[in-house]
Protein backbone atom coordinates (compact mmCIF):
# COMPACT_ATOMS: atom_id res chain seq x y z
CA UNK A 1 0.00 0.00 0.00
CA UNK A 2 1.38 3.42 -0.84
CA UNK A 3 1.77 6.09 1.79
CA UNK A 4 -1.35 8.00 2.76
CA UNK A 5 -1.15 11.78 3.29
CA UNK A 6 -3.58 13.36 5.73
CA UNK A 7 -3.90 17.00 6.75
CA UNK A 8 -6.58 17.19 9.41
CA UNK A 9 -7.66 15.32 12.50
CA UNK A 10 -10.59 13.57 10.89
CA UNK A 11 -8.32 12.36 8.07
CA UNK A 12 -5.74 11.19 10.59
CA UNK A 13 -8.26 9.24 12.64
CA UNK A 14 -9.86 7.52 9.67
CA UNK A 15 -6.48 6.63 8.17
CA UNK A 16 -5.26 5.15 11.46
CA UNK A 17 -8.54 3.22 11.87
CA UNK A 18 -8.23 1.83 8.32
CA UNK A 19 -4.66 0.76 8.93
CA UNK A 20 -5.33 -0.70 12.36
CA UNK A 21 -8.26 -2.79 11.08
CA UNK A 22 -6.81 -3.34 7.62
CA UNK A 23 -5.12 -6.40 6.16
CA UNK A 24 -3.60 -7.27 9.52
CA UNK A 25 -7.06 -7.41 11.02
CA UNK A 26 -5.63 -7.39 14.51
CA UNK A 27 -4.97 -4.76 17.11
CA UNK A 28 -2.10 -3.52 14.98
CA UNK A 29 0.41 -1.33 16.80
CA UNK A 30 1.21 2.21 15.72
CA UNK A 31 4.51 4.12 15.98
CA UNK A 32 4.78 7.87 15.52
CA UNK A 33 7.85 9.79 14.35
CA UNK A 34 7.24 13.52 14.90
CA UNK A 35 9.31 15.77 12.60
CA UNK A 36 9.37 19.29 11.26
CA UNK A 37 10.09 18.00 7.75
CA UNK A 38 13.35 18.62 5.85
CA UNK A 39 13.70 14.85 6.12
CA UNK A 40 17.27 13.57 6.37
CA UNK A 41 19.07 10.34 7.17
CA UNK A 42 18.43 10.57 10.90
CA UNK A 43 14.66 10.80 10.32
CA UNK A 44 14.91 7.86 7.92
CA UNK A 45 16.60 5.84 10.64
CA UNK A 46 13.74 6.69 13.01
CA UNK A 47 11.26 5.41 10.42
CA UNK A 48 13.24 2.19 9.96
CA UNK A 49 13.32 1.66 13.73
CA UNK A 50 9.62 2.52 13.98
CA UNK A 51 8.91 -0.15 11.37
CA UNK A 52 10.90 -2.69 13.39
CA UNK A 53 8.86 -1.96 16.50
CA UNK A 54 5.33 -1.46 15.20
CA UNK A 55 2.94 -2.58 12.46
CA UNK A 56 2.02 0.91 11.28
CA UNK A 57 4.36 3.91 10.96
CA UNK A 58 3.03 7.44 11.12
CA UNK A 59 5.34 10.40 10.44
CA UNK A 60 4.17 13.90 11.24
CA UNK A 61 5.52 16.98 9.47
CA UNK A 62 4.68 20.18 11.29
CA UNK A 63 6.90 23.22 11.67
CA UNK A 64 5.69 24.18 15.10
CA UNK A 65 5.53 27.97 15.52
CA UNK A 66 5.23 27.61 19.30
CA UNK A 67 8.79 26.31 19.70
CA UNK A 68 10.46 29.20 17.85
CA UNK A 69 11.69 32.28 19.68
CA UNK A 70 11.21 35.82 18.42
CA UNK A 71 14.61 36.05 16.73
CA UNK A 72 14.55 32.47 15.46
CA UNK A 73 13.28 32.54 11.94
CA UNK A 74 10.25 30.28 11.89
CA UNK A 75 9.31 31.45 8.39
CA UNK A 76 12.71 30.45 6.99
CA UNK A 77 12.61 26.87 8.27
CA UNK A 78 13.42 24.66 5.24
CA UNK A 79 10.38 23.15 3.55
CA UNK A 80 10.59 20.26 1.07
CA UNK A 81 7.26 18.49 1.25
CA UNK A 82 7.37 16.50 -2.01
CA UNK A 83 10.93 15.33 -1.44
CA UNK A 84 10.07 14.48 2.20
CA UNK A 85 7.10 12.37 1.11
CA UNK A 86 9.25 10.42 -1.38
CA UNK A 87 11.96 9.73 1.18
CA UNK A 88 9.50 8.66 3.88
CA UNK A 89 7.57 6.42 1.52
CA UNK A 90 10.78 4.72 0.38
CA UNK A 91 11.50 3.78 4.00
CA UNK A 92 8.11 2.17 4.46
CA UNK A 93 6.16 4.93 6.18
CA UNK A 94 2.40 4.20 6.08
CA UNK A 95 0.80 7.53 6.98
CA UNK A 96 2.14 11.09 6.79
CA UNK A 97 0.25 13.66 8.82
CA UNK A 98 0.93 17.21 7.63
CA UNK A 99 -1.53 19.10 9.79
CA UNK A 100 -2.84 22.51 8.92
CA UNK A 101 -2.20 24.99 11.71
CA UNK A 102 -5.88 24.70 12.79
CA UNK A 103 -5.52 20.97 13.34
CA UNK A 104 -2.95 21.65 16.07
CA UNK A 105 -3.82 25.13 17.31
CA UNK A 106 -7.51 25.74 16.56
CA UNK A 107 -8.99 29.11 17.29
CA UNK A 108 -9.21 29.62 21.04
CA UNK A 109 -6.39 27.17 21.76
CA UNK A 110 -5.11 28.09 25.20
CA UNK A 111 -2.68 25.57 26.64
CA UNK A 112 1.02 25.46 27.38
CA UNK A 113 2.71 22.41 28.78
CA UNK A 114 5.83 23.06 30.77
CA UNK A 115 8.26 20.53 32.20
CA UNK A 116 10.04 23.22 34.23
CA UNK A 117 13.11 21.58 35.72
CA UNK A 118 14.36 19.71 32.65
CA UNK A 119 13.49 22.65 30.39
CA UNK A 120 15.33 25.34 32.30
CA UNK A 121 18.93 24.17 31.75
CA UNK A 122 21.25 23.72 28.72
CA UNK A 123 19.36 24.79 25.55
CA UNK A 124 16.45 26.00 27.68
CA UNK A 125 18.51 28.84 29.15
CA UNK A 126 18.87 30.71 25.86
CA UNK A 127 15.57 29.48 24.44
CA UNK A 128 13.18 29.99 27.38
CA UNK A 129 9.95 29.00 25.59
CA UNK A 130 11.35 26.42 23.20
CA UNK A 131 10.62 23.31 25.25
CA UNK A 132 7.15 24.54 26.20
CA UNK A 133 6.41 24.60 22.48
CA UNK A 134 7.93 21.15 21.98
CA UNK A 135 6.09 19.63 24.97
CA UNK A 136 2.76 21.11 23.92
CA UNK A 137 2.95 20.00 20.30
CA UNK A 138 4.27 16.53 21.12
CA UNK A 139 1.48 16.01 23.67
CA UNK A 140 -1.04 16.97 21.00
CA UNK A 141 0.48 14.68 18.38
CA UNK A 142 0.67 11.70 20.75
CA UNK A 143 -2.92 12.17 21.92
CA UNK A 144 -4.29 12.87 18.43
CA UNK A 145 -2.69 9.72 17.05
CA UNK A 146 -3.03 7.40 20.04
CA UNK A 147 0.34 5.94 19.01
CA UNK A 148 1.73 3.02 20.99
CA UNK A 149 5.35 4.06 20.36
CA UNK A 150 7.05 7.40 19.73
CA UNK A 151 10.59 7.62 18.42
CA UNK A 152 13.07 10.40 19.11
CA UNK A 153 16.79 10.75 18.41
CA UNK A 154 19.39 11.06 21.15
CA UNK A 155 20.97 14.01 19.34
CA UNK A 156 18.31 16.17 20.99
CA UNK A 157 18.91 14.46 24.31
CA UNK A 158 17.31 17.17 26.45
CA UNK A 159 14.21 17.06 24.25
CA UNK A 160 14.12 13.27 24.62
CA UNK A 161 14.19 13.46 28.44
CA UNK A 162 11.51 16.17 28.41
CA UNK A 163 9.25 14.02 26.24
CA UNK A 164 9.81 10.97 28.45
CA UNK A 165 8.83 13.10 31.43
CA UNK A 166 5.78 14.50 29.59
CA UNK A 167 4.53 11.00 28.79
CA UNK A 168 5.13 9.79 32.34
CA UNK A 169 3.57 12.82 34.05
CA UNK A 170 0.46 12.81 31.86
CA UNK A 171 0.09 9.00 31.84
CA UNK A 172 0.05 9.02 28.05
CA UNK A 173 -0.10 5.34 27.04
CA UNK A 174 2.84 5.55 24.66
CA UNK A 175 6.33 4.09 24.94
CA UNK A 176 9.11 6.51 24.03
CA UNK A 177 11.94 4.83 22.13
CA UNK A 178 15.32 6.59 22.11
CA UNK A 179 17.38 6.10 18.96
CA UNK A 180 21.14 6.62 18.93
CA UNK A 181 22.43 9.75 17.18
CA UNK A 182 22.99 9.22 13.47
CA UNK A 183 26.30 10.65 12.27
CA UNK A 184 27.89 11.27 8.90
CA UNK A 185 31.19 9.68 7.86
CA UNK A 186 33.09 12.32 9.88
CA UNK A 187 31.05 11.79 13.01
CA UNK A 188 29.04 15.00 12.64
CA UNK A 189 25.56 14.48 14.10
CA UNK A 190 23.02 14.69 11.27
CA UNK A 191 20.83 17.77 11.60
CA UNK A 192 18.75 19.90 9.26
CA UNK A 193 21.09 22.77 10.16
CA UNK A 194 24.11 21.01 8.59
CA UNK A 195 22.86 22.09 5.16
CA UNK A 196 23.81 25.67 6.06
CA UNK A 197 27.48 24.78 6.61
CA UNK A 198 29.80 25.69 3.73
CA UNK A 199 32.87 23.54 2.99
CA UNK A 200 35.11 25.48 5.36
CA UNK A 201 32.57 25.38 8.19
CA UNK A 202 31.98 21.70 7.64
CA UNK A 203 35.70 21.06 8.16
CA UNK A 204 35.44 22.88 11.50
CA UNK A 205 32.26 20.98 12.41
CA UNK A 206 34.01 17.67 11.73
CA UNK A 207 36.10 18.30 14.86
CA UNK A 208 33.10 18.22 17.18
CA UNK A 209 32.74 14.46 17.45
CA UNK A 210 36.51 13.93 17.82
CA UNK A 211 36.59 16.43 20.68
CA UNK A 212 33.58 14.78 22.34
CA UNK A 213 35.11 11.30 22.07
CA UNK A 214 38.38 12.62 23.44
CA UNK A 215 36.42 14.05 26.39
CA UNK A 216 35.38 10.52 27.35
CA UNK A 217 39.07 9.64 27.83
CA UNK A 218 39.86 12.91 29.61
CA UNK A 219 37.02 12.37 32.09
CA UNK A 220 38.42 8.96 33.06
CA UNK A 221 41.41 10.67 34.66
CA UNK A 222 40.29 14.21 35.45
CA UNK A 223 37.57 15.82 37.51
CA UNK A 224 34.57 17.58 36.02
CA UNK A 225 35.97 21.14 36.01
CA UNK A 226 39.31 20.12 34.46
CA UNK A 227 37.50 18.06 31.80
CA UNK A 228 35.30 21.00 30.83
CA UNK A 229 38.33 23.29 30.74
CA UNK A 230 40.24 20.93 28.45
CA UNK A 231 37.25 20.35 26.17
CA UNK A 232 36.84 24.12 25.86
CA UNK A 233 40.53 24.51 24.98
CA UNK A 234 40.19 21.75 22.37
CA UNK A 235 37.26 23.53 20.72
CA UNK A 236 39.15 26.80 20.62
CA UNK A 237 42.31 25.16 19.25
CA UNK A 238 40.18 23.52 16.53
CA UNK A 239 38.91 26.99 15.53
CA UNK A 240 35.48 26.70 17.15
CA UNK A 241 35.61 29.79 19.33
CA UNK A 242 31.98 30.67 19.88
CA UNK A 243 30.74 28.33 22.56
CA UNK A 244 27.26 28.52 24.03
CA UNK A 245 27.77 25.86 26.68
CA UNK A 246 29.91 22.89 27.62
CA UNK A 247 28.37 21.08 30.57
CA UNK A 248 28.53 17.72 32.25
CA UNK A 249 25.26 16.68 33.81
CA UNK A 250 23.52 13.63 35.11
CA UNK A 251 22.31 11.37 32.30
CA UNK A 252 18.70 10.96 33.47
CA UNK A 253 17.58 14.17 35.16
CA UNK A 254 20.16 16.68 33.87
CA UNK A 255 21.04 17.47 37.49
CA UNK A 256 24.46 18.80 38.38
CA UNK A 257 26.92 16.04 39.19
CA UNK A 258 27.44 15.74 42.94
CA UNK A 259 30.77 14.79 44.55
CA UNK A 260 32.38 14.14 41.18
CA UNK A 261 30.27 10.98 40.85
CA UNK A 262 31.33 9.57 37.48
CA UNK A 263 28.82 6.74 37.25
CA UNK A 264 26.08 8.44 35.25
CA UNK A 265 27.42 11.52 33.51
CA UNK A 266 26.87 12.95 30.03
CA UNK A 267 28.66 15.77 28.25
CA UNK A 268 26.48 18.34 26.47
CA UNK A 269 27.76 21.01 24.11
CA UNK A 270 26.30 23.79 21.98
CA UNK A 271 28.65 25.72 19.72
CA UNK A 272 28.32 28.19 16.91
CA UNK A 273 30.08 27.86 13.60
CA UNK A 274 29.49 31.00 11.58
CA UNK A 275 26.31 31.62 13.60
CA UNK A 276 24.99 28.13 12.89
CA UNK A 277 24.23 26.60 16.25
CA UNK A 278 25.21 22.94 16.55
CA UNK A 279 24.52 20.68 19.53
CA UNK A 280 25.84 17.28 20.49
CA UNK A 281 26.17 15.05 23.54
CA UNK A 282 28.00 11.92 24.62
CA UNK A 283 27.78 9.52 27.58
CA UNK A 284 30.95 9.78 29.62
Ligand code: PAF
Nearest residue numbers: 034035036064134137156
Ligand atom coordinates in the same frame (compact mmCIF):
# COMPACT_ATOMS: atom_id res chain seq x y z
O1 PAF B 1 12.84 17.54 17.01
C1 PAF B 1 11.98 18.09 16.29
O2 PAF B 1 12.04 18.04 15.07
C2 PAF B 1 10.84 18.86 16.95
O3 PAF B 1 11.26 19.47 18.11
C3 PAF B 1 9.60 17.97 17.20
C4 PAF B 1 9.88 16.87 18.20
C5 PAF B 1 9.11 17.38 15.90
C6 PAF B 1 8.46 18.83 17.79
O4 PAF B 1 8.08 19.85 16.94
